[in-house]
Amino acid sequence: MKELKVFDQKLYVIAQAIADTIVPSGGAFQPGARDVDAALLFDNYLDQFGKLPLKLVKSALYMLQYVPLLTRLRSFTAMGPQQRLRYLEGWENSRFATKRNLFLMLKMLILMPFYSDDAITQAMKYRPACLRPDDCPYCESMGQEQTK
Amino acid sequence: MLLTYNDINKDVVETPDVCIIGSGAGGAVMADVLSGAGLDVVVMEEGSYYTKERYSKYKPIESLKILYRDYGSTVIMGKATIILPLGRAIGGTTVVNSGTCFRTPEEVLEDWADTYGVVKASPKEMEPYFERVENTISVVTITPEGLGKNGLIFKRGADALGLSNGMLRHNMINCNGCGRCAFGCPHDAKQAVHLNFIPSAMKKGARFYANAKAERLVIDAGRVKQVRGSIVNERTGNRLYGMTVSPKLLVLSAGTIYTPYILQKNNIRLSPELGKNLTIHPAARITSFFDELIEGYKGIPQGNFVDAYASEGIMLEGIFVPPEIALPVIQAVGIEGKKRAHEYDNLAAFGVMVSDKNSSGTVRPGLDNSPFITYKLHPYDLKKLIKGIAVASEIFFAAGAKSVDPGVYGIKEFTSPSDIAQMFTRRLKANDFEMMAFHPLGTARMGELAGHSVVDSFGMARGLENLFISDGSIFPTSLGVNPQITIMSFSMRNAEYIVDNKKRFLT
Incomplete structure (x- = not known):
């Protein structure tokens, strides 16, 4: 069982809610953020992040959580699933580049370890392969199917 | 030693x-x-x-941690935020x-x-x-067999439009086309x-x-x-x-x-x-969905180019990355985002790079014991970027794409060639683009x-x-x-x- 390395429990809960909204369970492939604990993967991926970028990530998480208190009178984690989705879509499509970029940064840092997780690649039926699978020590060493 | x-x-x-x-x-x-x-x-x-024995064991996102500075995301500040991957x-x-020579x-x-x-x-x-x-460093010209379908369909589109294109030269010996050039070649094929x-x-x-x-x-x-x-x-x-x-x-x-x-x-x-x-050779990535199977991860990611507009400072060069790098930037969240992600095998991508002869930037000491990099993209170079993205989009449609994502704020996707005109009618700014620099x-x-x-x-x-x-x-x-x-x-x-x-x- 992996442990939190950079987030406290409060940030973990916020990250979990955001990850769960970005990649919910169901849809085109079954597992979602909650099924692979994407918030924990996100936390662990940041273990070698510099101090300044880590502060930026934590600040962005808090902003996503508390900014809606001003406009919707409730924090992000207190919203329902549909409201959360609309709220994040608002950040992704904001006319303010800074807001879009902050969200893109969080989305990337959440989704990179998510889409790298074996359970997700298996669910998506993605297996890296090359043009010469019969003679590929890399494919062999990674235990990958020789052809897709 | x-x-x-x-x-x-x-x-x-x-x-x-x-x-x-x-x-x-x-x-x-x-x-x-x-x-x-x-x-x-x-x-x-x-x-x-690192040797091939070490980094071939790592997934791409782990390679970003160990082979790059700042997880491959050194940031350039300015009117647009630009990501600059730097090897370490x-x-x-x-x-x-990418091995391009x-x-x-x-x-x-x-x-x-x-x-x-x-x-x-x-x-x-x-x-x-x-x-x-x-x-x-054993520079050779790539053969079409090494391209993989991502490169081949772009060539098909460029040929259909009569645009000058060709195969790139790479420093490589016996490449298997694993598509992992940017994460350390697992075969030591890249020299x-x-x-x-x-x-x-x-x-x-x-x-x-x-x-x-x-x-x-x-x-x-x-x-x-x-x-x-x-x-x-x-x-x-x-x-x-x-x-x-x-x-x-x-x-x-x-x-x-x-x-x-x-x-x-x-x-x-x-x-x-x-x-x-500072010049950075600003780049944008254009993605496209096809009905046909692409499997863009098979083959040399940057194997061919379109140089029809090279005299104007616009080069189009291949680019393709594994799903954990490609999918997070797809403009969609929730169930819709997963649907798009699941079409990864039908995804094609190509890059546009513009020669920034009019723009420039600065490096100076910043906080956190790292450099602070700023850059200002000149409107003339921005126009080149817009034209390059439009050309790449046309090429994708000529190759049979069903939709093209130009990576521009406010444009979700093009679903027909006539949509591309938006690139020229909208008042696009530097920060409307998802830019990188290499x-x-x-x-x-x-x-x-x-x-x-x-x-x-x-x-x-x-x-x-x-x-x-x-x-x-x-x-x-x-x-x-x-x-x-x-x-x-x-x-x-x-x-x-x-x-x-x-x-x-x-x-």
């Missing part, structure tokens, strides 16, 4: 003829030529030493680049001579260096400098220190007297031992961002131009015009007798093409200049 932090158990003290900071395209070639001339050479490299390993960025365009060399007074670097004078470098110039230099006696971070340059009486640094833990970056090098000559090959940064941090102001004139150059530019250059035509620093700079920072303008051959060839030429004048520089 190559030593890493694992091999060292006490402070390191060295007194070589030459100390080189950085082991990438510039530093590796410099080390090989200088050690070949009988000089005692020490190379300090902040990054670690024995072999530098050559370990993680272009000689310096002749018109660029002529411009450097005419505008900046650069001497003895005409196309004819550089020709032998290009040849030697290309032979050493990065840790497979040729560095072993060659080591055979001639050069000593390479991995995990050796140069921090302080001690100056005395107009000369660099000492380099002080640390041997650091590969994983944590924490200092383990001290390292002191007292060379007769110092060569800075830390790259376009870190070379000026190291000098600035040490209050060494060689010229008012130091840290300025080829930073120019922050210590060379030339013979005192006051306008940081180093002379051979990389010798102005104001310090025994300091040379040999990396992408010395090039006065954007090349408009991938720079590794240019960096290696100029490094070879400048190393020979040092050897030819060693009585002057090494006594």
Whole structure:
């Protein structure tokens, strides 16, 4: 069982809610953020992040959580699933580049370890392969199917 | 000899003829030529030493952590936020680049001579260096069989539109087309400098220190007297031992961002131009969905190009990355985002790069012990980017795409060629684009015009007798093409200049 390395429990809960909204369970492939604990993967991926970028990530998480208190009178984690989705879509499509970029940064840092997780690649039926699978020590060493 | 932090158990003290900071395209070639001339050479490299056995075990996102600075996301600030991936390993960025090889365009060399007074670097004078470098790193032209379908469908679209295109040249031997060039080649097919110039230099006696971070340059009486640094833990970056090098000559090959940064941090102001004139070769990625199966991860990700608009400074070059890098930037969240992600096998991608002859940026010391990089994209270069994205979109539709994502804010996707007109009717700004940059150059530019250059035509620093700079920072303008051959060839030429004048520089 992996442990939190950079987030406290409060940030973990916020990250979990955001990850769960970005990649919910169901849809085109079954597992979602909650099924692979994407918030924990996100936390662990940041273990070698510099101090300044880590502060930026934590600040962005808090902003996503508390900014809606001003406009919707409730924090992000207190919203329902549909409201959360609309709220994040608002950040992704904001006319303010800074807001879009902050969200893109969080989305990337959440989704990179998510889409790298074996359970997700298996669910998506993605297996890296090359043009010469019969003679590929890399494919062999990674235990990958020789052809897709 | 190559030593890493694992091999060292006490402070390191060295007194070589030459100390080189950085082991990438510039530093590796410099080390090989200088050690070949009988000089005692020490190379300090902040990054670690990885072999195919090590990095082939890592997933791409783990490679981003270990082979790149800042997880591959060094940020350039400005009206647009631009991501600049920088390699950090024995072999530098050559370990993680796409392997594309272009000689310096002749018109660029002529411009450097005419505008900046650069001497003895005409196309004819550089020709032998290009040849030697290309032979050493095994440059070949890619065949269509190596492309994979991502490249082939783009070629199909460009051919349908009658646009000039071709196969790129790469430094490679027996490539299997695993699509992992940017994460360390698992076969050692890509001939990065840790497979040729560095072993060659080591055979001639050069000593390479991995995990050796140069921090302080001690100056005395107009000369660099000492380099002080640390041997650091590969994983944590924490200092383990001290390292002191007292060379007769110092060569800075830390790259376009870190070379000026190291000098600035040490209050060494060689010229008012130091840290300025940064060009980055801005790039955008255009993605497209097809009904047919693409499986873009099979094949050489950057194997072909469209140069129909190269004279306008627009180059289209292949690009494809694994799902964990490609899918997070798809513009959708929730169930819709998963639906798009699940179509990864039907996804195609290509890159647009524009020669930024009118734009420029600056490197200066920032917070958190890292450089602060700013850049301003000139409206003229922005127009080139817009045109490049429009052309790439047309090519995708000509190849049969059902939709194209231009990576522009406010445009979710194009579903027909007629949608592309939006690129020209909307008032697009720099920060509307998802931009990246891969080829930073120019922050210590060379030339013979005192006051306008940081180093002379051979990389010798102005104001310090025994300091040379040999990396992408010395090039006065954007090349408009991938720079590794240019960096290696100029490094070879400048190393020979040092050897030819060693009585002057090494006594």
